[in-house]
Amino acid sequence: xxxxxxxxxxxxxxxxxxxxxxxxWADGLPKGRRWSGxxxxxxFLLVPVLGTATFVIxxxxxxxxxxxxxxxxxxxxxxxxxxxxxxxxxFLATELILFWFMWKYDAAASSKPATYIQGSHTLEVVWxxxxxxxxxxxxxxxMNTWADVKMRRPRMAPSVEVVxxxxxxxxxxxxxxxxxxxxxxxxxxxxxxxxxxxDFLVQLKSMDVLHSFFLPNLRxxxxxxxxxxxxxxxxxxxxxxxxxxxxxxxxxxxxxxxxRVTVESRADFNRWLAxxxxxxxxxxRGPEEIPMAAAD
Amino acid sequence: MxxxxxxxxxxxxxxxxxxxxxxxxxxxxxxxSTYVFSKDHKVIGLQFLFSTLVWFLIGGLLALAVRWQVAWxxxxxxxxxxxxxxxxxQMAPEFYTMLFTMHASVMIFLxxxxxxxxxxxxxxxxxxxxxxxxxxxxxxMLSYWFMWPAFxxxxxxxxxxxxxxxxxxTSYPPLSTSTVSAPGSGMGxxxxxxxxxxxxxxxxxxxxxxMTTIILMRAPGMTMFRLPMTIWAMFITAILQAFALPVLTAxxxxxxxxxxxxxxxxxxxxxxxxxxxxxxxxGQPILWQHLFWFYSHxxxxxxxxxxxxxxxxxxxxxxxxxxFGYRPxxxxxxxxxxxxxxxxxxxxxxxxxxxxxxxTFMVATMMIALPSAVKTFNWLGTIWGGRIHYTTAMLFAIxxxxxFIIGGLSGIFMAATPVxxxxxxxxxxxxHFHYVLFAGTAMGVWAGIYYWFPKMFGRxxxxxxxxxxxFLTFMFLNGTFFTMHxxxxxxxxxxxxxxxxxxxxxxxQPLNAFMTWCAMGMVATQIIFAINFFWSMFRGxxxxxxxxNANTLEWTAPSPPGHGNFDFQPVVYRGPYEFSVPGxxxxxxxxxxxxxxxxAAAAAAAHA
Numbered sequence: 001x002x003x004x005x006x007x008x009x010x011x012x013x014x015x016x017x018x019x020x021x022x023x024x025w026a027d028g029l030p031k032g033r034r035w036s037g038x039x040x041x042x043x044f045l046l047v048p049v050l051g052t053a054t055f056v057i058x059x060x061x062x063x064x065x066x067x068x069x070x071x072x073x074x075x076x077x078x079x080x081x082x083x084x085x086x087x088x089x090x091f092l093a094t095e096l097i098l099f100w101f102m103w104k105y106d107a108a109a110s111s112k113p114a115t116y117i118q119g120s121h122t123l124e125v126v127w128x129x130x131x132x133x134x135x136x137x138x139x140x141x142x143m144n145t146w147a148d149v150k151m152r153r154p155r156m157a158p159s160v161e162v163v164x165x166x167x168x169x170x171x172x173x174x175x176x177x178x179x180x181x182x183x184x185x186x187x188x189x190x191x192x193x194x195x196x197x198x199d200f201l202v203q204l205k206s207m208d209v210l211h212s213f214f215l216p217n218l219r220x221x222x223x224x225x226x227x228x229x230x231x232x233x234x235x236x237x238x239x240x241x242x243x244x245x246x247x248x249x250x251x252x253x254x255x256x257x258x259x260r261v262t263v264e265s266r267a268d269f270n271r272w273l274a275x276x277x278x279x280x281x282x283x284x285r286g287p288e289e290i291p292m293a294a295a296d
Numbered sequence: 297m298x299x300x301x302x303x304x305x306x307x308x309x310x311x312x313x314x315x316x317x318x319x320x321x322x323x324x325x326x327x328x329s330t331y332v333f334s335k336d337h338k339v340i341g342l343q344f345l346f347s348t349l350v351w352f353l354i355g356g357l358l359a360l361a362v363r364w365q366v367a368w369x370x371x372x373x374x375x376x377x378x379x380x381x382x383x384x385x386q387m388a389p390e391f392y393t394m395l396f397t398m399h400a401s402v403m404i405f406l407x408x409x410x411x412x413x414x415x416x417x418x419x420x421x422x423x424x425x426x427x428x429x430x431x432x433x434x435x436x437m438l439s440y441w442f443m444w445p446a447f448x449x450x451x452x453x454x455x456x457x458x459x460x461x462x463x464x465x466t467s468y469p470p471l472s473t474s475t476v477s478a479p480g481s482g483m484g485x486x487x488x489x490x491x492x493x494x495x496x497x498x499x500x501x502x503x504x505x506x507m508t509t510i511i512l513m514r515a516p517g518m519t520m521f522r523l524p525m526t527i528w529a530m531f532i533t534a535i536l537q538a539f540a541l542p543v544l545t546a547x548x549x550x551x552x553x554x555x556x557x558x559x560x561x562x563x564x565x566x567x568x569x570x571x572x573x574x575x576x577x578x579g580q581p582i583l584w585q586h587l588f589w590f591y592s593h594x595x596x597x598x599x600x601x602x603x604x605x606x607x608x609x610x611x612x613x614x615x616x617x618x619x620f621g622y623r624p625x626x627x628x629x630x631x632x633x634x635x636x637x638x639x640x641x642x643x644x645x646x647x648x649x650x651x652x653x654x655x656t657f658m659v660a661t662m663m664i665a666l667p668s669a670v671k672t673f674n675w676l677g678t679i680w681g682g683r684i685h686y687t688t689a690m691l692f693a694i695x696x697x698x699x700f701i702i703g704g705l706s707g708i709f710m711a712a713t714p715v716x717x718x719x720x721x722x723x724x725x726x727x728h729f730h731y732v733l734f735a736g737t738a739m740g741v742w743a744g745i746y747y748w749f750p751k752m753f754g755r756x757x758x759x760x761x762x763x764x765x766x767f768l769t770f771m772f773l774n775g776t777f778f779t780m781h782x783x784x785x786x787x788x789x790x791x792x793x794x795x796x797x798x799x800x801x802x803x804x805q806p807l808n809a810f811m812t813w814c815a816m817g818m819v820a821t822q823i824i825f826a827i828n829f830f831w832s833m834f835r836g837x838x839x840x841x842x843x844x845n846a847n848t849l850e851w852t853a854p855s856p857p858g859h860g861n862f863d864f865q866p867v868v869y870r871g872p873y874e875f876s877v878p879g880x881x882x883x884x885x886x887x888x889x890x891x892x893x894x895x896a897a898a899a900a901a902a903h904a
């Protein structure tokens with residue numbers, strides 16, 4: 001156990017190599033060069049500068065929120081921008097303060113001792129209460145949007161049942177009787193059609209593992225959980241065809257669990273339904289031949 | 297000016313507890329008991345350090361493989377493609393799912409948690425509180441050796457049929473419980489769960505030890521409010537760990553029995569996986585998520601609080617200034633830990649959990665931003681008016697603050713439930729937690745390594761190459777991770793082997809390629825660190841006891857400290873941050889320095 005009684009340490013003081021004597025105030029640490037202090041502060045100045053630049057430039061290169069085509073998406077995006085501005089201001093302020101302190105209080109820039117201060121009760125109170133009030137406001141401000149998207153379900157029968165399965169989206173429209181689970185139900189895979197400007201209620205299920213029903217342009221994301229029927233609703237505002245993405249890892253084919261959602265006028269939507277109905281009758285396939293474990 | 301003051305305590309009984317039975321044994325058994333099955337907290341700490349750094353490298357290479365596929369999907373993978381020759385060097389999608397699962401699992405369970413608590417906690421706690429060792433040295437040794445089964449299980453899982461676990465590090469059932477749902481859900485998942493349990497055992501043994509040691513073995517005069525922030529952080533982390541971990545362990549066993557004997561805790565009725573009925577049913581997949589995140593959210597704080605503590609200490613030393621708001625800093629750590637137990641549901645806003653419950657978790661999550669903000673402001677207050685020395689350790693510590701601001705602020709986006717609907721499971725989340733865990737914790741760990749290296753090995757690391765290492769890491773990490781925010785804003789989803797066939801994401805490949813180049817640069821930069829580390833261990837300039845002129849107790853011990861740590865039992869007279877006390881002829885008063893007249897004057901002035 002004597003191996004550790006190393007003489008080289010015995011009584012050796014804290015005098016580090018390279019100490020430069022002769023300062024009016026010496027803290028015993030090697031005094032750096034002023035230019036290196038400036039260089040390091042400028043490096044940290046890059047954080048707010050390039051950080052802000054990235055967020056300013058990205059939208060011009062279409063690296064930004066995909067086009068929103070839903071009603072509730074407006075308030076989600078609005079909240080996103082609100083938080084972006086709020087956090088942006090705090091980000092800029094704190095990072096610039098950090099840069100300024102690094103620039104100004106470089107040991108090489110002054111021969112004065114550091115300010116001896118243990119803290120400030122007033123400041124602690126101020127910088128606790130201001131963020132607290134802000135966060136509380138933010139918490140209350142967003143509740144309405146959340147309730148619109150996830151809690152205030154429109155009073156209507158489901159417009160479609162979406163059953164997620166490794167690795168596809170199985171869709172079941174209620175057919176002419178507007179009731180799911182009857183003989184005239186229409187079956188489609190990966191090709192969701194939605195009438196524009198109408199409340200649309202999806203009944204989301206999973207047959208096997210977790211999936212997540214992600215419609216980037218409609219600002220919709222909801223996990224599909226086996227054993228649960230989860231309602232998802234939205235109102236589309238612009239015609240076009242958009243992506244359906246699976247956002248919860250579901251196995252090797254997760255990356256290609258891709259669907260498309262087509263937003264179209266009521267007339268086009270009805271025509272499409274009629275076509276599906278005709279195709280289904282022509283092929284003489286009833287629902288019982290398509291395995292739908294989750295059919296109830 | 298800066299001579300070490302010898303502790304003014306009566307000499308302690310020099311016959312330290314005989315932890316290592318060396319007398320009358322062969323040199324092999326001496327070697328084994330000193331360096332392998334050692335009960336000395338410093339050796340155990342270094343064992344943790346070396347093991348976790350090796351896994352850090354493995355985890356980093358896994359990350360590079362992930363980045364390769366994201367940047368250039370389906371192109372031949374260099375090196376790894378030959379190693380796991382699958383489709384002529386091309387990566388299979390199930391291999392990709394395994395890569396990101398194991399990257400996260402390795403980094404979280406085999407690197408971050410053990411490097412903070414295991415390496416730094418072990419090495420620093422007795423030294424910083426003035427104890428000769430941990431309260432339970434044997435338990436301490438076991439906490440390290442319980443990591444080895446975990447190393448084995450995780451490592452071996454790469455080579456079993458179906459490969460290692462591939463259900464994400466969160467291991468959500470039914471994907472993870474049903475063996476037919478994915479190749480990695482076979483033997484690999486079982487080994488993953490066993491490995492996780494072993495990490496848990498190790499952490500629990502450590503936690504019990506840390507709590508006991510900090511409560512019972514502080515040096516005379518070392519009151520709780522004279523503890524350095526590192527110790528406060530380790531203490532509260534240990535409490536978090538001890539209370540949260542049993543839940544994960546229980547959940548892990550439930551998943552194990554679901555897999556092995558069909559208990560069906562997490563399997564619902566009538567599940568058809570791969571065209572086969574699965575399991576007895578009667579369970580609920582969301583239950584796992586609650587149990588998992590009940591541990592794993594506090595674990596997020598387990599993964600950052602110790603780094604926050606270390607950074608606080610390093611900032612004060614190199615700003616030569618007392619910590620701004622010591623007590624608020626302590627309370628905010630406690631606040632983070634307390635609130636950390638009631639925010640786990642913010643990982644589950646869109647999981648199918650009751651949306652009203654989501655609001656509760658949202659409010660709690662918003663509130664946890666408070667202590668984080670308080671900490672950030674106090675760090676800024678600490679360097680305000682200081683005399684900043686730009687050592688490598690200080691640069692890493694400052695970058696921790698700068699990067700934590702980004703990681704903290706981006707958290708507000710996902711705490712807002714409506715915004716989370718869009719950015720959940722996208723790269724925005726990936727950006728957020730890499731800013732906290734890599735740009736935060738890993739930078740804090742490097743700060744800690746550069747700072748305490750002299751105490752660990754008696755020599756200082758090369759400052760020039762340390763700064764090169766810092767500069768390149770800092771640039772590359774921001775190149776890799778900052779851009780992820782932009783990907784997230786587009787909605788680019790995580791965990792997709794190839795997302796470019798989606799219309800929404802097809803134009804994002806060039807940005808991803810840029811990020812992958814940065815990631816490769818970042819990993820390559822660590823070669824500089826590795827060379828500097830090992831070269832300095834043997835060839836670096838010899839450091840005195842207190843090369844940074846810091847105040848805490850470990851700097852009164854020899855570098856490296858012998859068995860039993862201190863020459864004398866240190867006696868503590870003040871808090872850890874008495875720098876630049878007015879009227880005092882030297883710029884710092886160590887915790888062991890006897891009371892100084894200038895202090896009384898300063899205290900009187902403060903009360904006036």
